[in-house]
Amino acid sequence: MQKIVVLGSSNVDTTLHVENFPKPGETINAQKVTEASGGKGANQAVAAAKSGSETHFISRVGDDALGTWMLDQLTGYGVLTDRVLKTEGVKTGHAYITLNSEGQNDIIIDHGANYELTPKDVEGAKAVIEDADCVIAQLETPIAATIAAFKIAKAAGKTTILNPAPAIKDLPKELLNLTDVITPNETESALLTGITISGDADLEKNAVKLHELGLKYVIITYGSKGAYVSSPVFTGLVPAFKVKAVDTTAAGDTFLGFLAGGLASDLGNLHDATVFACRASSLAVQKLGAQPSIPDRAAVEAALKEG
Template identity: 55%
Template structure:
């Protein structure tokens, strides 16, 4: 069984169902409203656990009802939550998701306790990181904490996966050099490289630029089309998505990351197969509304 550690965010998602995204200054009615557990870190940790990995989560929550709800969710999925700590000042993170009739979304984030994760929190979890097969992080927690975690991982030959979301420019070079696999979507790839990703040629150009930054493997997810990969030796390819009717794309990328990590061999010789399996899991996620409730279990992901 793979040992995976996820460093990341916990949010309570408020999902607002609308016909289309509003124009500037426009007032619109909602069709529906719902609340569910979310946060990129929590989603990816749950995906890894449901994929069959032994998963530990490093995160921070507030001292509120939302935190109790999330902790119960983590326990139900069998996550190790020894390093999910409470911040007395900030509330649990919140996300407000605008979801249109075609399943596309725009998301607004209140960081809350997620922004209170410190390097001390990471050092306290050093044993869990050093014993893992893979460490995953995203940008909904502070970069100094991510960098510290990746340093510990690399000192112990632990694979590091960075999901650079939300999109961020000027990522510290130190962090990029500690990253084995970077997995942006098209928007995030453009933010990192300045290259607009619209076709295979631009994907290759963006990947090459990320390789120059010190990253061995670049994966670019492109929604309903699938996922692109590029290796430092300039070999590359595309793994097609599974064609389904998308109801809600929330957590699709997080499902991909969690399932990918759960499948990867240490020498990465099964990268394409792991990506295909992760694509399949994501295709199930988009067929149901919500984030964590839509993430499938391993026995549901069949070819």
């Protein structure tokens, strides 16, 4: 069993279901409103746990009812939450999502307690990080905390995976130097490299630029087309599995959790782990919600057998 540590955000997701996105200045009616546990960090932790991995989560929630509810949700999905800290006087993070009939979404985030995560919090989880096979982080929590976690991981010889989302143009060199695998989507990659992705050839150009920044293993998720991998063990496009998307909210997070859950310690099976992650993501987009849509390992393995 893989041991995974995820450092990142915890949000309550409020989703407005609409036929079409409103135009500037337009007022429209929502078809319905739903709530679920979310946040990129929490989503990835749930996905890692559902992949069959022992998963520890480092995060902060508010000292409010939603914070308690988030902890209950995470525990229910099998995530170990002893390093999820309650933050006095601060609200739990909240994401407001507009979801259209095509399964596409817009998201606005109120970070709340997520921005209170500190390097000191990470130091308190040092033993957990040193015992892990892999550490995952995103950019919905302070970068200083991520750097602290990756320093501990690298000193212990563990794999680090950075999901640079939401996109930030100039990531600290220190963070990039501590990252083994970077996993931007095409928009995030273009911001990092300055190279717009308008076709498959641009994926290779982006990967080359990311390698020049010191990143050895690059995976650019490419929406309905799949994921482009550039690494010492495999380079090429891993095609997506063709499905009818209902809600893409947690697609990328599902990919990350299952990628980590499928990776060997030497990263030699990167291609197979990417296929595994793509299949998991294809199942997630066929259901509504973030964490509720994430499949378990048995469902993904069964789907892979079906093709």
